[in-house]
Amino acid sequence: MSQSQLADAQATTQVTLPVAAGQVGRLSQALMAMVLGVFVVGMVGFSHIDVVHNAAHDVRHSNAFPCH
Amino acid sequence: MSTFRSIVFASVISGFIAGLLVTVVQQFGTVPLILKAEVFEKAAETHRHDAALAVQPAATGHDHAGHEHGAGDHDHGAGAWEPRDGFERNAYTAAANVLTAIGFALLLAGFFAVRSGTTGASVPWHEGLLWGLAGFAVFTLAPGLGLPPELPGVPSAPLLSRQIWWLAAVLATSGGLALIAFRRTVPAAISGVILLTLPHLIGAPELANIETNVPSSLTHQFVTAVTVTSLVFWTLLGGLTSTVFARFDRSAEQRA
Numbered sequence: 001m002s003q004s005q006l007a008d009a010q011a012t013t014q015v016t017l018p019v020a021a022g023q024v025g026r027l028s029q030a031l032m033a034m035v036l037g038v039f040v041v042g043m044v045g046f047s048h049i050d051v052v053h054n055a056a057h058d059v060r061h062s063n064a065f066p067c068h
Numbered sequence: 069m070s071t072f073r074s075i076v077f078a079s080v081i082s083g084f085i086a087g088l089l090v091t092v093v094q095q096f097g098t099v100p101l102i103l104k105a106e107v108f109e110k111a112a113e114t115h116r117h118d119a120a121l122a123v124q125p126a127a128t129g130h131d132h133a134g135h136e137h138g139a140g141d142h143d144h145g146a147g148a149w150e151p152r153d154g155f156e157r158n159a160y161t162a163a164a165n166v167l168t169a170i171g172f173a174l175l176l177a178g179f180f181a182v183r184s185g186t187t188g189a190s191v192p193w194h195e196g197l198l199w200g201l202a203g204f205a206v207f208t209l210a211p212g213l214g215l216p217p218e219l220p221g222v223p224s225a226p227l228l229s230r231q232i233w234w235l236a237a238v239l240a241t242s243g244g245l246a247l248i249a250f251r252r253t254v255p256a257a258i259s260g261v262i263l264l265t266l267p268h269l270i271g272a273p274e275l276a277n278i279e280t281n282v283p284s285s286l287t288h289q290f291v292t293a294v295t296v297t298s299l300v301f302w303t304l305l306g307g308l309t310s311t312v313f314a315r316f317d318r319s320a321e322q323r324a
Contacts, residue, residue: 029072030181037079037174044167046231050148056164057150057220058157062098063168064208064217064294066230 070320075177078313083170086305091162093300097293101286102220108282109221173305177313190314193307200306202245208298210241214272217294221282225273237267
């Protein structure tokens with residue numbers, strides 16, 4: 001393998017790796033955002049803490065989340 | 069972290085708009101009905117409370133909140149902080165609506181990111197609207213069949229059991245819809261339909277007999293108001309989130 005071929009091979013690995021990482025990254029970033037969303041909805045709509053319940057009371061009823 | 073940032077920005081913007089708009093809609097639809105029902109609820113509560121005091125005069129020295137919890141199915145405002153009626157209460161309602169909308173928008177935009185990542189094109193607004201309709205089916209229609217929207221003052225099965233059934237209905241419905249929409253084979257469609265019906269075959273937890281002085285006409289109005297409000301909310305959120313996310317995502321790609 002000549003010097004230039006070696007350089008080419010290194011160049012391709014350097015190019016392909018970040019692309020692959022970017023695709024995996026997109027999925028995991030989307031999942032992270034969705035977990036965050038579930039956490040926010042769960043806190044507002046389902047938390048058993050009295051103060052949270054009272055603050056979000058009308059919203060829980062209006063969204064038909066189980067309440068009381 | 070550009071995708072994550074695009075999702076969060078898009079969700080905060082669309083959630084803020086949808087949450088505020090739905091707060092306005094609720095002021096005409098669900099909130100007046102909740103306030104009406106609370107009049108009946110408070111009347112029943114004082115009645116129950118007086119009866120409890122008459123039976124156990126020694127209990128007066130005890131912690132009020134604990135007493136209420138022991139007495140029944142209700143933790144309504146006993147001891148714990150609650151917003152004052154009027155502006156304060158509505159402000160908290162608006163904030164909770166915005167947060168809920170942002171949370172659901174994060175879910176939607178997460179799907180949009182995965183979807184546009186595989187197809188290579190961003191999700192257009194009318195497809196976003198369909199995703200919103202799916203959200204309506206998953207988070208309102210399906211759980212609402214077993215656990216219809218309830219007014220304050222209507223007794224129901226223990227909270228945790230209803231929350232578990234609600235979550236199970238949501239998971240089964242979303243799984244069923246996904247199988248039907250994305251697999252597109254006969255066995256997948258059959259298992260999808262089975263998943264859709266399963267939570268209702270099992271049945272939601274309910275009380276054997278329900279005694280309430282909240283009129284059933286009020287409950288009926290409330291079910292309609294909640295369902296229609298939710299339909300508006302979900303279509304709005306689906307359309308908005310897909311549009312805003314597509315814009316952020318494109319600008320993120322251009323910068324990268």
